[in-house]
Amino acid sequence: MSRVAKKVFASVSDQLAEKLERRATAEGRSLSNLISYLLEREMEDWNQPSGKQGK
Secondary structure (H helix, E strand, O other): OOOOOOOOOOOHHHHHHHHHHHHHHHHHHHHHHHHHHHHHHOOOOOOOOOOOOOO
């Protein structure tokens, strides 16, 4: 089965954008890759509340 990346757009403050760009550079990652990594890491332990169905 082929996995296709889905694009998601979000607005962040100038300060957060600068921090993300500095970290991406420091870690040798693209900004997109860093954001994807951070979101995946944050969501690993998240459990959807009972009774709520996602799409």
